[in-house]
Amino acid sequence: xxxSRRVISSFVAAVLATSLLGxxxxxxxxxxxxxxxxxxxxxxxxxxxxxxxxxxxxxxHNRSNPDTWAWATKGAGQVTPxxxxxxxxxxxxATPSPGGNPQFLPMAIDGIARLAAELDYYxxxxxxxxxxxxxxxxxxxxxxSNRPVVVHFHGTGGLVFYEVELAANLAKNGYxxxxxxxxxxxxxxxxxxxxxxxxxxxxxxxxxxxxxGANLELAQDMLPVxxxxxxxxxxxxxxxxxxxxxxxxxxxxxxxxxxxxxxSVVGLAPPFLPTQLNSPRYRGQVWEVLPRALVTKMxxxxxxxxxxxxxxxxxxxxxxxxxxxxxAGRTNVESVWVVGPHTAAYSLSPDTSVRVxxxxxxxxxxxx
Numbered sequence: 257x258x259x260s261r262r263v264i265s266s267f268v269a270a271v272l273a274t275s276l277l278g279x280x281x282x283x284x285x286x287x288x289x290x291x292x293x294x295x296x297x298x299x300x301x302x303x304x305x306x307x308x309x310x311x312x313x314x315x316x317h318n319r320s321n322p323d324t325w326a327w328a329t330k331g332a333g334q335v336t337p338x339x340x341x342x343x344x345x346x347x348x349x350a351t352p353s354p355g356g357n358p359q360f361l362p363m364a365i366d367g368i369a370r371l372a373a374e375l376d377y378y379x380x381x382x383x384x385x386x387x388x389x390x391x392x393x394x395x396x397x398x399x400x401s402n403r404p405v406v407v408h409f410h411g412t413g414g415l416v417f418y419e420v421e422l423a424a425n426l427a428k429n430g431y432x433x434x435x436x437x438x439x440x441x442x443x444x445x446x447x448x449x450x451x452x453x454x455x456x457x458x459x460x461x462x463x464x465x466x467x468x469g470a471n472l473e474l475a476q477d478m479l480p481v482x483x484x485x486x487x488x489x490x491x492x493x494x495x496x497x498x499x500x501x502x503x504x505x506x507x508x509x510x511x512x513x514x515x516x517x518x519x520s521v522v523g524l525a526p527p528f529l530p531t532q533l534n535s536p537r538y539r540g541q542v543w544e545v546l547p548r549a550l551v552t553k554m555x556x557x558x559x560x561x562x563x564x565x566x567x568x569x570x571x572x573x574x575x576x577x578x579x580x581x582x583x584a585g586r587t588n589v590e591s592v593w594v595v596g597p598h599t600a601a602y603s604l605s606p607d608t609s610v611r612v613x614x615x616x617x618x619x620x621x622x623x624x
């Protein structure tokens with residue numbers, strides 16, 4: 257009798273709970289186009305009338321709504337972690353001349369010549385997907401042997417003189433530094449926020465990749481560049497590091513989270529907000545991955561250098577990312593705050609340039 261009463265009581269409680277709270281939530285459907293919550297995870301689902309066949313899906317970022325992730329039929333290039341190819345095709349090319357703001361052109365030309373007198377400086381061209389090519393500058397200590405290599409990604413405006421100088425200063429500290437031009441033609445999006453005519457010592461590739469943003473497709477395109485970087489003279493191929501300034505920092509973080517063989521990542525004021533990375537005016541042309549979405553995949557050591565007065569990347573958004581990393585148990589994510597605006601975080605400011613360079617070198621030295 258007591259057992260029957262317990263059964264009846266449990267049944268009544270279940271009925272009351274259903275009437276008060278509604279039916280239990282249904283699991284989200286797993287099918288192509290449906291939303292998914294764990295980026296880059298994959299699963300297999302039955303298809304067809306008799307469910308006799310199976311198809312593999314991957315949680316991939318949604319181009320038309322870049323702040324979301326959706327299940328997609330897994331393609332050949334959507335297997336993560338990405339693998340750096342072993343046999344890239346690359347060649348040396350003529351060194352391009354800087355351009356941009358005429359007022360600063362003499363400074364850029366003289367500055368590059370001065371640095372090239374102390375270091376080895378040359379350019380390569382790397383074959384990437386679909387017949388496209390990517391140009392990259394290389395700085396190396398003279399007579400380099402078994403040195404770690406850093407692939408540095410420039411910001412949204414392009415490769416300007418102060419980033420060339422930043423890379424050269426890393427080379428002075430014993431690194432081989434490769435600077436890929438990760439986009440070529442200047443899209444309207446880029447010119448809106450960083451007109452070429454105002455940039456100091458801008459180096460461009462009019463035949464390079466289109467600007468689509470810091471996304472997984474760009475990460476795949478950069479894999480042959482990473483492979484070519486490991487094949488440069490004097491490089492220790494087992495010590496590959498990534499760094500990037502502003503949007504280039506986001507690219508470095510995406511690659512670091514998705515690619516085997518990366519030793520560490522440095523992000524200098526990388527953006528963390530959807531409104532910064534995905535302008536509604538350019539939906540469909542620019543789609544990007546927010547670093548927070550991949551925080552659980554970030555297993556390599558990471559250094560974020562942020563600016564306390566950043567007018568482009570709100571400090572609150574950087575702190576939000578750092579909090580998410582901490583919540584996810586990512587003890588490998590470190591941060592340093594420097595006083596100043598956005599440019600202070602990537603050593604453009606004279607007051608912080610030496611300190612930022614010292615912080616980056618100290619971090620890289622620990623991991624490579």
